[in-house]
Amino acid sequence: xxxxxxxxxxxxxxxxxxxxxxxxxxxxxxxxxxxxxxxxxxxxxxxxxxxxxxxxxxxxxxxxxxxxxxxxxxxxxxxxxxxxxxxxxxxxxxxxxxxxxxxxxxxxxxxxxxxxxxxxxxxxxxxxxxxxxxxxxxxxxxxxxxxxxxxxxxxxxxxxxxxxxxxxxxxxxxxxxxxxxxxxxxxxxxx
Amino acid sequence: xxxxxxxxxxxxxxxxxxxxxxxxxxxxxxxxxxxxxxxxxxxxxxxxxxxxxxxxxxxxxxxxxxxxxxxxxxxxxxxxxxxxxxxxxxxxxxxxxxxxxxxxxxxxxxxxxxxxxxxxxxxxxxxxxxxxxxxxxxxxxxxxxxxxxxxxxxxxxxxxxxxxxxxxxxxxxxxxxxxxxxxxxxxxxxxxxxxxxxxxxxxxxxxxxxxxxxxxxxxxxxxxxxxxxxxxxxxxxxxxxxxxxxxxxxx
Numbered sequence: 523x524x525x526x527x528x529x530x531x532x533x534x535x536x537x538x539x540x541x542x543x544x545x546x547x548x549x550x551x552x553x554x555x556x557x558x559x560x561x562x563x564x565x566x567x568x569x570x571x572x573x574x575x576x577x578x579x580x581x582x583x584x585x586x587x588x589x590x591x592x593x594x595x596x597x598x599x600x601x602x603x604x605x606x607x608x609x610x611x612x613x614x615x616x617x618x619x620x621x622x623x624x625x626x627x628x629x630x631x632x633x634x635x636x637x638x639x640x641x642x643x644x645x646x647x648x649x650x651x652x653x654x655x656x657x658x659x660x661x662x663x664x665x666x667x668x669x670x671x672x673x674x675x676x677x678x679x680x681x682x683x684x685x686x687x688x689x690x691x692x693x694x695x696x697x698x699x700x701x702x703x704x705x706x707x708x709x710x711x712x713x
Numbered sequence: 714x715x716x717x718x719x720x721x722x723x724x725x726x727x728x729x730x731x732x733x734x735x736x737x738x739x740x741x742x743x744x745x746x747x748x749x750x751x752x753x754x755x756x757x758x759x760x761x762x763x764x765x766x767x768x769x770x771x772x773x774x775x776x777x778x779x780x781x782x783x784x785x786x787x788x789x790x791x792x793x794x795x796x797x798x799x800x801x802x803x804x805x806x807x808x809x810x811x812x813x814x815x816x817x818x819x820x821x822x823x824x825x826x827x828x829x830x831x832x833x834x835x836x837x838x839x840x841x842x843x844x845x846x847x848x849x850x851x852x853x854x855x856x857x858x859x860x861x862x863x864x865x866x867x868x869x870x871x872x873x874x875x876x877x878x879x880x881x882x883x884x885x886x887x888x889x890x891x892x893x894x895x896x897x898x899x900x901x902x903x904x905x906x907x908x909x910x911x912x913x914x915x916x917x918x919x920x921x922x923x924x925x926x927x928x929x930x931x932x933x934x935x936x937x938x939x940x941x942x943x944x945x946x947x948x949x950x951x952x953x954x955x956x957x958x959x960x961x962x963x964x
Contacts, residue, residue, distance in 0.1 A: 555771070555777070577776055595757060606761075610729070614959075654763075668725070
């Protein structure tokens with residue numbers, strides 16, 4: 523999800539973190555905090571919980587950086603998969619405990635600093651949102667419910683009142699279409 | 714199922730949206746199919762693009778501070794060095810008693826050996842007894858068995874929970890990561906959207922195995938989700954730590 527050079531830098535940072543380089547962790551945090559925090563806010567809709575999970579994610583990066591294998595994927599994918607997964611875990615815990623009040627409007631995000639904006643690939647965000655907007659609603663919704671709400675296909679079928687087979691097909695087609703829409707948008711997407 | 718069936722499931726797996734049984738089947742296939750593993754990595758990269766869709770947001774500066782402070786603590790707390798005690802008497806004077814020392818060492822080694830064997834035997838018998846109890850419980854009319862799988866920190870860990878309508882429950886877990894000092898695993902029973910009902914705490918043995926006998930409170934018998942978190946050793950009334958293992962929806 524990013525130009526090759528930035529990716530190489532990320533690989534170097536993860537290697538340095540695996541060698542217990544604290545400054546490298548700080549650098550990786552500065553590079554990804556707004557993306558990951560935005561993602562966690564979208565999943566959890568609660569600032570305090572999202573910050574707590576963000577902290578957990580980076581502590582896990584500190585402990586698990588040596589597990590990252592550059593032959594098996596990009597640092598961005600590894601980091602985001604980790605962050606999203608921790609976010610969904612927390613969402614389920616909260617849902618089970620007493621779901622975070624959904625009625626309230628989403629908490630306003632604080633203004634983002636210039637440095638963070640610089641690191642954040644706003645152009646790529648625009649491309650992803652444009653691609654999502656191009657997907658038919660029936661394909662987009664299963665993707666969003668799975669990715670941000672952590673629902674399984676059966677749960678999505680129940681939520682949408684659609685047959686399971688239909689949900690499976692729409693989800694697969696949706697992700698395939700997303701990939702096609704993002705392909706050829708410059709080297710940045712890398713698939 | 715054939716290769717193409719599994720291949721069709723991969724995009725949903727990249728979104729972690731497969732139902733438990735399908736995910737289990739696909740995971741088994743992935744172990745032996747490098748082509749599908751590669752494909753999963755590609756789909757995961759596509760799924761990761763969705764992380765860019767939400768508005769970016771700035772966490773408070775304290776988060777950065779907290780992370781770095783934890784990391785520093787982590788660095789300074791390990792490794793633990795136990796200093797050698799300085800010799801309390803002249804080395805030369807020990808020569809006279811070497812024979813006695815050798816005898817003591819030999820006898821101690823023998824005693825330790827006997828204790829280890831006795832313990833191993835006792836542990837094996839206990840494990841067998843628990844396994845029998847598990848089978849008995851499973852055969853009770855109306856008994857249920859749920860499988861829990863490790864996520865994140867506990868990838869590869871598995872557990873089986875058997876329970877009957879009266880709430881007798883037995884959990885057998887393996888490949889659990891060790892818990893930090895002062896912490897223990899705790900079992901949770903989750904019924905719909907109600908607060909999780911706490912179960913007992915337990916600590917795995919040196920091989921990562923654990924067996925836990927528990928009595929589920931009445932309301933927990935209808936639980937549809939079971940989870941294991943890491944909590945303070947005495948246990949807590951509401952989960953505070955990350956989920957290490959969880960059951961998945963049964964459809």
